Amino acid sequence: MKPAVTVYSTPTCPYCNAAKRYLKERGVPFRDVDVSRDQRAAMEMIRKSGQMGVPVLDIGGRIVVGFDRNKINALLGFH
Amino acid sequence: MDNKATIASLTVNFGDGTTDNGSSSGDDSSRQHYDVAIIGGGPAGLSAALYTARAGLRTVILDKSPYAGALGLTDKIENYPGVPGPISGIELLRIFREQALSFGAVYLQETVLSVDPTSDPKEVITTRQTLYADRLIVASGAMGRKASLPGEERLLGRGVSYCATCDGAFFTDQPVAVVGDTEEAVEEALFLTRFARPVHFLARGSTLRAPGELVAELKSHPRVVWREKVRILEIVGDKRVEGVRIASPASRGQEEFLPVKGVFIYLQGNRPILDFFQGTALPALTADGCVRVNEEYETSLPGVFAVGDLTCKKVRQAVLAAADGVLAALAVERQLRGRAKIRSMW
Numbered sequence: 001m002k003p004a005v006t007v008y009s010t011p012t013c014p015y016c017n018a019a020k021r022y023l024k025e026r027g028v029p030f031r032d033v034d035v036s037r038d039q040r041a042a043m044e045m046i047r048k049s050g051q052m053g054v055p056v057l058d059i060g061g062r063i064v065v066g067f068d069r070n071k072i073n074a075l076l077g078f079h
Numbered sequence: 080m081d082n083k084a085t086i087a088s089l090t091v092n093f094g095d096g097t098t099d100n101g102s103s104s105g106d107d108s109s110r111q112h113y114d115v116a117i118i119g120g121g122p123a124g125l126s127a128a129l130y131t132a133r134a135g136l137r138t139v140i141l142d143k144s145p146y147a148g149a150l151g152l153t154d155k156i157e158n159y160p161g162v163p164g165p166i167s168g169i170e171l172l173r174i175f176r177e178q179a180l181s182f183g184a185v186y187l188q189e190t191v192l193s194v195d196p197t198s199d200p201k202e203v204i205t206t207r208q209t210l211y212a213d214r215l216i217v218a219s220g221a222m223g224r225k226a227s228l229p230g231e232e233r234l235l236g237r238g239v240s241y242c243a244t245c246d247g248a249f250f251t252d253q254p255v256a257v258v259g260d261t262e263e264a265v266e267e268a269l270f271l272t273r274f275a276r277p278v279h280f281l282a283r284g285s286t287l288r289a290p291g292e293l294v295a296e297l298k299s300h301p302r303v304v305w306r307e308k309v310r311i312l313e314i315v316g317d318k319r320v321e322g323v324r325i326a327s328p329a330s331r332g333q334e335e336f337l338p339v340k341g342v343f344i345y346l347q348g349n350r351p352i353l354d355f356f357q358g359t360a361l362p363a364l365t366a367d368g369c370v371r372v373n374e375e376y377e378t379s380l381p382g383v384f385a386v387g388d389l390t391c392k393k394v395r396q397a398v399l400a401a402a403d404g405v406l407a408a409l410a411v412e413r414q415l416r417g418r419a420k421i422r423s424m425w
Contacts, residue, residue, distance in 0.1 A: 035248070
Protein backbone atom coordinates (compact mmCIF):
# COMPACT_ATOMS: atom_id res chain seq x y z
CA MET A 1 0.00 0.00 0.00
CA LYS A 2 1.35 3.38 -0.95
CA PRO A 3 1.93 5.88 1.86
CA ALA A 4 -0.34 8.92 2.21
CA VAL A 5 1.45 12.08 1.10
CA THR A 6 0.84 15.61 2.32
CA VAL A 7 2.70 18.64 0.96
CA TYR A 8 2.77 21.74 3.17
CA SER A 9 3.45 24.70 0.92
CA THR A 10 2.86 28.34 0.04
CA PRO A 11 1.62 29.38 -3.42
CA THR A 12 4.63 31.56 -4.30
CA CYS A 13 7.31 29.09 -3.22
CA PRO A 14 9.28 27.72 -6.21
CA TYR A 15 10.60 24.72 -4.28
CA CYS A 16 7.05 23.82 -3.22
CA ASN A 17 5.78 24.01 -6.78
CA ALA A 18 8.71 21.90 -7.97
CA ALA A 19 7.97 19.26 -5.32
CA LYS A 20 4.29 19.14 -6.26
CA ARG A 21 5.13 18.97 -9.96
CA TYR A 22 7.57 16.14 -9.23
CA LEU A 23 4.88 14.10 -7.48
CA LYS A 24 2.29 14.82 -10.16
CA GLU A 25 4.63 13.77 -12.95
CA ARG A 26 5.11 10.45 -11.19
CA GLY A 27 1.42 9.91 -10.58
CA VAL A 28 1.66 10.21 -6.80
CA PRO A 29 -1.58 11.52 -5.27
CA PHE A 30 -1.09 14.00 -2.44
CA ARG A 31 -2.92 16.44 -0.22
CA ASP A 32 -1.76 20.00 -0.87
CA VAL A 33 -1.95 22.26 2.15
CA ASP A 34 -1.42 26.01 1.74
CA VAL A 35 0.00 27.03 5.10
CA SER A 36 -0.29 30.72 4.23
CA ARG A 37 -4.10 30.26 4.33
CA ASP A 38 -4.53 27.52 6.91
CA GLN A 39 -3.14 28.45 10.30
CA ARG A 40 -3.95 25.17 11.99
CA ALA A 41 -2.18 23.24 9.26
CA ALA A 42 0.80 25.56 9.61
CA MET A 43 0.98 24.79 13.32
CA GLU A 44 0.72 21.10 12.51
CA MET A 45 3.59 21.45 10.05
CA ILE A 46 5.81 23.25 12.56
CA ARG A 47 5.04 20.64 15.20
CA LYS A 48 5.89 17.78 12.85
CA SER A 49 9.02 19.26 11.34
CA GLY A 50 10.30 21.79 13.88
CA GLN A 51 10.56 24.11 10.89
CA MET A 52 9.05 27.42 9.83
CA GLY A 53 10.07 26.86 6.22
CA VAL A 54 8.35 25.22 3.29
CA PRO A 55 8.04 22.87 1.57
CA VAL A 56 7.58 20.14 4.14
CA LEU A 57 6.40 16.71 2.95
CA ASP A 58 4.77 14.11 5.15
CA ILE A 59 5.17 10.76 3.43
CA GLY A 60 3.44 8.09 5.48
CA GLY A 61 4.44 9.86 8.69
CA ARG A 62 8.06 10.43 7.63
CA ILE A 63 8.98 14.10 7.31
CA VAL A 64 11.01 15.57 4.45
CA VAL A 65 12.11 19.18 4.80
CA GLY A 66 12.69 20.97 1.50
CA PHE A 67 12.47 19.59 -2.03
CA ASP A 68 14.84 16.68 -1.40
CA ARG A 69 14.45 14.39 -4.35
CA ASN A 70 16.58 11.56 -2.97
CA LYS A 71 14.61 11.37 0.28
CA ILE A 72 11.30 11.57 -1.57
CA ASN A 73 12.41 8.79 -3.92
CA ALA A 74 13.56 6.60 -1.04
CA LEU A 75 10.30 6.99 0.91
CA LEU A 76 8.17 6.34 -2.17
CA GLY A 77 10.26 3.41 -3.33
CA PHE A 78 11.44 5.12 -6.52
CA HIS A 79 14.89 4.69 -7.98
CA MET B 80 9.62 32.04 21.28
CA ASP B 81 7.35 29.03 21.24
CA ASN B 82 5.53 27.70 18.21
CA LYS B 83 2.18 29.02 19.30
CA ALA B 84 3.43 32.57 19.66
CA THR B 85 5.17 32.37 16.30
CA ILE B 86 2.22 30.99 14.44
CA ALA B 87 -0.16 33.53 15.90
CA SER B 88 1.25 36.03 13.44
CA LEU B 89 1.24 33.66 10.50
CA THR B 90 -1.96 34.47 8.75
CA VAL B 91 -5.23 36.27 8.93
CA ASN B 92 -7.22 33.44 7.41
CA PHE B 93 -8.31 30.42 9.39
CA GLY B 94 -9.97 28.84 6.35
CA ASP B 95 -9.09 25.45 5.05
CA GLY B 96 -6.29 25.88 2.51
CA THR B 97 -6.40 22.28 1.45
CA THR B 98 -6.63 21.40 -2.22
CA ASP B 99 -6.18 18.13 -4.00
CA ASN B 100 -3.09 17.18 -5.96
CA GLY B 101 -1.52 20.62 -6.13
CA SER B 102 -3.75 21.81 -8.90
CA SER B 103 -3.10 25.41 -7.86
CA SER B 104 0.62 25.38 -8.54
CA GLY B 105 0.24 27.50 -11.67
CA ASP B 106 3.29 25.94 -13.30
CA ASP B 107 3.94 25.40 -16.93
CA SER B 108 4.23 21.63 -16.96
CA SER B 109 4.88 21.25 -20.67
CA ARG B 110 7.82 18.96 -21.36
CA GLN B 111 10.75 20.11 -23.39
CA HIS B 112 13.57 17.96 -24.73
CA TYR B 113 16.89 19.51 -25.78
CA ASP B 114 20.15 18.08 -27.04
CA VAL B 115 22.04 20.07 -24.44
CA ALA B 116 21.03 22.03 -21.37
CA ILE B 117 23.51 24.57 -20.05
CA ILE B 118 23.22 25.61 -16.42
CA GLY B 119 24.57 29.12 -16.01
CA GLY B 120 24.65 32.19 -18.23
CA GLY B 121 28.18 33.41 -17.64
CA PRO B 122 31.06 33.42 -20.16
CA ALA B 123 31.58 29.65 -19.92
CA GLY B 124 27.93 28.71 -20.38
CA LEU B 125 27.21 31.25 -23.10
CA SER B 126 30.33 30.27 -25.08
CA ALA B 127 29.30 26.64 -24.87
CA ALA B 128 25.82 27.62 -26.07
CA LEU B 129 27.24 29.58 -28.99
CA TYR B 130 29.14 26.52 -30.20
CA THR B 131 26.44 23.90 -29.62
CA ALA B 132 23.74 26.07 -31.18
CA ARG B 133 25.93 26.91 -34.15
CA ALA B 134 26.55 23.16 -34.58
CA GLY B 135 22.80 22.70 -34.91
CA LEU B 136 22.20 21.17 -31.49
CA ARG B 137 19.01 22.14 -29.69
CA THR B 138 20.43 24.21 -26.86
CA VAL B 139 18.85 25.76 -23.79
CA ILE B 140 20.62 28.12 -21.38
CA LEU B 141 19.20 28.21 -17.85
CA ASP B 142 20.31 31.38 -16.11
CA LYS B 143 19.26 32.57 -12.68
CA SER B 144 19.78 36.21 -13.64
CA PRO B 145 21.69 38.18 -16.27
CA TYR B 146 23.09 40.19 -13.33
CA ALA B 147 24.35 37.20 -11.34
CA GLY B 148 27.82 35.75 -11.36
CA ALA B 149 31.39 36.92 -11.23
CA LEU B 150 31.46 38.66 -14.63
CA GLY B 151 28.13 40.39 -13.97
CA LEU B 152 29.70 41.99 -10.91
CA THR B 153 32.65 43.43 -12.79
CA ASP B 154 32.37 47.15 -13.51
CA LYS B 155 35.11 47.64 -16.03
CA ILE B 156 36.76 45.19 -18.43
CA GLU B 157 39.54 46.30 -20.73
CA ASN B 158 41.30 43.03 -21.51
CA TYR B 159 38.74 40.74 -23.09
CA PRO B 160 40.42 39.94 -26.41
CA GLY B 161 38.61 41.36 -29.41
CA VAL B 162 36.34 43.60 -27.38
CA PRO B 163 37.85 47.04 -26.90
CA GLY B 164 36.97 48.36 -23.50
CA PRO B 165 36.28 49.63 -21.10
CA ILE B 166 33.03 47.69 -20.97
CA SER B 167 30.93 46.52 -18.04
CA GLY B 168 30.55 42.84 -17.25
CA ILE B 169 26.81 43.08 -17.77
CA GLU B 170 27.31 44.59 -21.23
CA LEU B 171 29.90 41.97 -22.17
CA LEU B 172 27.47 39.25 -21.07
CA ARG B 173 24.74 40.83 -23.19
CA ILE B 174 27.03 40.53 -26.24
CA PHE B 175 27.83 36.90 -25.38
CA ARG B 176 24.13 36.16 -24.98
CA GLU B 177 23.02 37.81 -28.20
CA GLN B 178 25.67 35.94 -30.16
CA ALA B 179 24.55 32.58 -28.75
CA LEU B 180 20.89 33.40 -29.31
CA SER B 181 21.60 34.45 -32.90
CA PHE B 182 22.41 30.80 -33.65
CA GLY B 183 19.18 29.53 -32.12
CA ALA B 184 20.05 28.88 -28.48
CA VAL B 185 17.09 29.31 -26.14
CA TYR B 186 17.68 31.52 -23.08
CA LEU B 187 15.46 31.01 -20.04
CA GLN B 188 15.80 33.11 -16.91
CA GLU B 189 15.02 30.26 -14.54
CA THR B 190 16.83 28.89 -11.52
CA VAL B 191 17.72 25.21 -11.62
CA LEU B 192 16.53 23.52 -8.44
CA SER B 193 17.43 19.91 -9.11
CA VAL B 194 18.96 17.67 -11.76
CA ASP B 195 19.04 13.93 -12.24
CA PRO B 196 22.35 13.48 -14.09
CA THR B 197 22.02 9.70 -14.26
CA SER B 198 18.67 9.48 -16.03
CA ASP B 199 18.47 9.18 -19.81
CA PRO B 200 17.69 11.81 -20.94
CA LYS B 201 18.85 13.89 -18.01
CA GLU B 202 16.07 15.56 -16.06
CA VAL B 203 16.37 19.22 -15.06
CA ILE B 204 13.86 20.80 -12.68
CA THR B 205 13.74 24.59 -12.70
CA THR B 206 11.63 27.14 -10.90
CA ARG B 207 9.14 26.97 -13.78
CA GLN B 208 9.29 23.61 -15.48
CA THR B 209 10.82 20.17 -15.88
CA LEU B 210 12.89 19.70 -19.00
CA TYR B 211 15.10 17.02 -20.47
CA ALA B 212 18.46 17.03 -22.22
CA ASP B 213 20.83 14.42 -23.60
CA ARG B 214 23.85 16.29 -22.27
CA LEU B 215 24.39 18.76 -19.45
CA ILE B 216 27.00 21.49 -19.34
CA VAL B 217 27.23 22.91 -15.84
CA ALA B 218 28.56 26.46 -15.74
CA SER B 219 27.07 27.69 -12.49
CA GLY B 220 30.17 29.44 -11.21
CA ALA B 221 31.82 29.61 -7.85
CA MET B 222 29.94 32.25 -5.91
CA GLY B 223 28.27 29.84 -3.54
CA ARG B 224 28.70 29.91 0.21
CA LYS B 225 28.01 27.81 3.21
CA ALA B 226 26.26 29.09 6.32
CA SER B 227 28.91 31.23 7.98
CA LEU B 228 27.23 33.96 10.01
CA PRO B 229 27.19 33.24 13.74
CA GLY B 230 23.83 31.65 14.51
CA GLU B 231 22.89 31.13 10.85
CA GLU B 232 23.12 27.35 10.61
CA ARG B 233 21.66 26.70 14.06
CA LEU B 234 18.59 28.83 13.37
CA LEU B 235 17.99 27.75 9.77
CA GLY B 236 14.29 26.94 9.46
CA ARG B 237 13.73 28.65 12.79
CA GLY B 238 13.59 32.17 11.45
CA VAL B 239 16.63 32.04 9.16
CA SER B 240 15.60 31.47 5.55
CA TYR B 241 17.06 31.74 2.06
CA CYS B 242 13.66 32.01 0.35
CA ALA B 243 11.24 34.86 1.07
CA THR B 244 8.78 33.69 -1.57
CA CYS B 245 8.62 30.40 0.33
CA ASP B 246 8.58 31.53 3.93
CA GLY B 247 7.52 35.19 3.93
CA ALA B 248 3.97 34.33 4.99
CA PHE B 249 5.29 33.11 8.34
CA PHE B 250 6.17 36.70 9.26
CA THR B 251 2.94 38.64 8.81
CA ASP B 252 3.21 41.95 10.71
CA GLN B 253 6.54 40.84 12.16
CA PRO B 254 9.89 42.65 11.82
CA VAL B 255 12.43 40.91 9.57
CA ALA B 256 15.88 41.57 8.14
CA VAL B 257 17.19 40.92 4.63
CA VAL B 258 20.96 40.59 4.25
CA GLY B 259 22.55 41.07 0.83
CA ASP B 260 23.42 43.34 -2.07
CA THR B 261 22.07 41.54 -5.11
CA GLU B 262 19.04 41.79 -7.39
CA GLU B 263 17.69 38.67 -5.72
CA ALA B 264 18.00 40.29 -2.27
CA VAL B 265 16.13 43.40 -3.47
CA GLU B 266 13.36 41.38 -5.13
CA GLU B 267 12.93 39.18 -2.09
CA ALA B 268 12.85 42.20 0.25
CA LEU B 269 10.13 43.79 -1.87
CA PHE B 270 8.19 40.54 -1.76
CA LEU B 271 8.50 40.48 2.04
CA THR B 272 6.86 43.92 2.29
CA ARG B 273 3.56 42.15 1.50
CA PHE B 274 3.80 40.44 4.87
CA ALA B 275 6.43 41.76 7.25
CA ARG B 276 6.86 45.16 8.85
CA PRO B 277 9.33 46.64 8.94
CA VAL B 278 11.75 45.01 6.53
CA HIS B 279 15.29 46.00 7.55
CA PHE B 280 17.43 45.85 4.43
CA LEU B 281 21.02 45.31 5.54
CA ALA B 282 23.45 45.94 2.68
CA ARG B 283 27.07 45.06 3.18
CA GLY B 284 28.24 47.82 0.84
CA SER B 285 26.79 51.15 -0.21
CA THR B 286 25.61 50.16 -3.68
CA LEU B 287 23.33 47.37 -4.80
CA ARG B 288 23.88 45.18 -7.85
CA ALA B 289 20.33 45.46 -9.11
CA PRO B 290 18.38 47.47 -11.70
CA GLY B 291 17.97 51.13 -10.66
CA GLU B 292 14.18 51.09 -10.66
CA LEU B 293 14.14 48.15 -8.25
CA VAL B 294 16.60 49.87 -5.93
CA ALA B 295 14.52 53.08 -6.02
CA GLU B 296 11.37 51.12 -5.19
CA LEU B 297 13.12 49.44 -2.29
CA LYS B 298 14.56 52.60 -0.79
CA SER B 299 11.29 54.52 -1.01
CA HIS B 300 9.07 51.73 0.30
CA PRO B 301 7.31 52.77 3.52
CA ARG B 302 7.86 49.36 5.10
CA VAL B 303 11.59 49.21 4.33
CA VAL B 304 14.33 50.49 6.61
CA TRP B 305 17.45 50.82 4.53
CA ARG B 306 20.94 50.47 6.04
CA GLU B 307 24.28 50.29 4.28
CA LYS B 308 27.82 49.14 5.10
CA VAL B 309 26.40 46.81 7.71
CA ARG B 310 28.42 44.12 9.47
CA ILE B 311 26.35 41.21 10.77
CA LEU B 312 27.81 40.19 14.11
CA GLU B 313 25.36 37.48 15.13
CA ILE B 314 21.88 36.11 14.59
CA VAL B 315 20.50 35.75 18.08
CA GLY B 316 17.90 33.34 19.41
CA ASP B 317 17.38 30.17 21.36
CA LYS B 318 14.75 28.06 19.60
CA ARG B 319 13.70 30.86 17.25
CA VAL B 320 15.33 33.98 15.85
CA GLU B 321 14.93 36.80 18.33
CA GLY B 322 17.11 39.42 16.68
CA VAL B 323 20.32 40.29 14.92
CA ARG B 324 23.36 42.11 16.25
CA ILE B 325 24.87 44.51 13.74
CA ALA B 326 27.34 47.36 13.45
CA SER B 327 27.15 50.10 10.83
CA PRO B 328 28.25 53.68 10.18
CA ALA B 329 24.70 54.78 11.11
CA SER B 330 25.42 53.63 14.64
CA ARG B 331 29.00 55.01 14.41
CA GLY B 332 30.29 51.47 14.46
CA GLN B 333 28.63 50.75 17.78
CA GLU B 334 26.85 47.46 18.17
CA GLU B 335 23.11 47.59 17.62
CA PHE B 336 20.41 45.00 18.25
CA LEU B 337 17.52 44.70 15.81
CA PRO B 338 14.66 42.68 17.34
CA VAL B 339 13.60 40.81 14.20
CA LYS B 340 11.81 37.47 13.96
CA GLY B 341 13.13 36.47 10.56
CA VAL B 342 16.48 36.83 8.79
CA PHE B 343 16.58 36.26 5.02
CA ILE B 344 20.12 35.80 3.70
CA TYR B 345 21.29 36.41 0.11
CA LEU B 346 25.06 36.51 0.39
CA GLN B 347 27.65 35.17 -2.00
CA GLY B 348 30.96 33.42 -1.48
CA ASN B 349 33.61 31.66 -3.53
CA ARG B 350 32.51 28.02 -3.46
CA PRO B 351 31.37 26.07 -6.52
CA ILE B 352 27.57 26.14 -6.85
CA LEU B 353 26.43 22.53 -7.01
CA ASP B 354 23.36 22.53 -4.79
CA PHE B 355 21.11 21.25 -7.59
CA PHE B 356 23.01 17.95 -7.53
CA GLN B 357 21.48 16.08 -4.66
CA GLY B 358 23.16 13.41 -2.58
CA THR B 359 24.54 10.46 -4.46
CA ALA B 360 24.46 12.07 -7.88
CA LEU B 361 27.20 14.59 -7.13
CA PRO B 362 30.12 14.47 -9.59
CA ALA B 363 33.57 13.65 -8.23
CA LEU B 364 35.20 16.64 -6.55
CA THR B 365 38.71 17.67 -5.63
CA ALA B 366 39.74 18.12 -2.00
CA ASP B 367 38.86 21.80 -2.41
CA GLY B 368 35.31 21.03 -3.49
CA CYS B 369 35.91 21.80 -7.15
CA VAL B 370 34.56 19.60 -9.93
CA ARG B 371 37.00 17.09 -11.40
CA VAL B 372 36.97 17.05 -15.19
CA ASN B 373 38.91 15.32 -17.95
CA GLU B 374 40.58 17.15 -20.83
CA GLU B 375 37.20 17.49 -22.56
CA TYR B 376 35.65 18.90 -19.38
CA GLU B 377 33.50 15.85 -18.79
CA THR B 378 32.90 15.02 -15.12
CA SER B 379 32.79 11.62 -13.47
CA LEU B 380 29.11 11.51 -14.48
CA PRO B 381 28.90 10.46 -18.15
CA GLY B 382 27.40 13.16 -20.33
CA VAL B 383 27.74 15.82 -17.65
CA PHE B 384 30.34 18.52 -18.29
CA ALA B 385 31.60 21.25 -15.95
CA VAL B 386 33.22 24.46 -17.14
CA GLY B 387 34.43 27.80 -15.88
CA ASP B 388 34.97 28.63 -12.22
CA LEU B 389 33.44 25.32 -11.08
CA THR B 390 36.74 23.71 -12.00
CA CYS B 391 38.63 26.15 -9.76
CA LYS B 392 41.22 27.53 -12.08
CA LYS B 393 44.30 29.16 -10.66
CA VAL B 394 43.51 32.17 -12.83
CA ARG B 395 39.89 33.26 -13.07
CA GLN B 396 39.41 35.16 -16.29
CA ALA B 397 36.37 35.36 -18.53
CA VAL B 398 38.39 34.38 -21.59
CA LEU B 399 39.53 31.15 -19.91
CA ALA B 400 35.99 30.31 -18.84
CA ALA B 401 34.83 30.95 -22.41
CA ALA B 402 37.51 28.59 -23.72
CA ASP B 403 36.30 25.86 -21.32
CA GLY B 404 32.80 26.28 -22.66
CA VAL B 405 33.99 25.90 -26.24
CA LEU B 406 35.92 22.70 -25.50
CA ALA B 407 32.97 21.16 -23.66
CA ALA B 408 30.63 22.13 -26.49
CA LEU B 409 32.87 20.46 -29.07
CA ALA B 410 33.00 17.30 -26.95
CA VAL B 411 29.22 17.29 -26.59
CA GLU B 412 28.82 17.68 -30.32
CA ARG B 413 31.25 14.82 -30.92
CA GLN B 414 29.39 12.55 -28.49
CA LEU B 415 25.95 13.31 -29.88
CA ARG B 416 27.03 12.96 -33.49
CA GLY B 417 28.80 9.68 -32.69
CA ARG B 418 32.28 10.63 -33.81
CA ALA B 419 35.49 9.39 -32.22
CA LYS B 420 37.30 12.70 -32.56
CA ILE B 421 36.44 16.32 -32.08
CA ARG B 422 35.96 18.13 -35.38
CA SER B 423 37.37 21.61 -35.60
CA MET B 424 34.69 24.22 -36.13
CA TRP B 425 36.10 27.24 -37.87
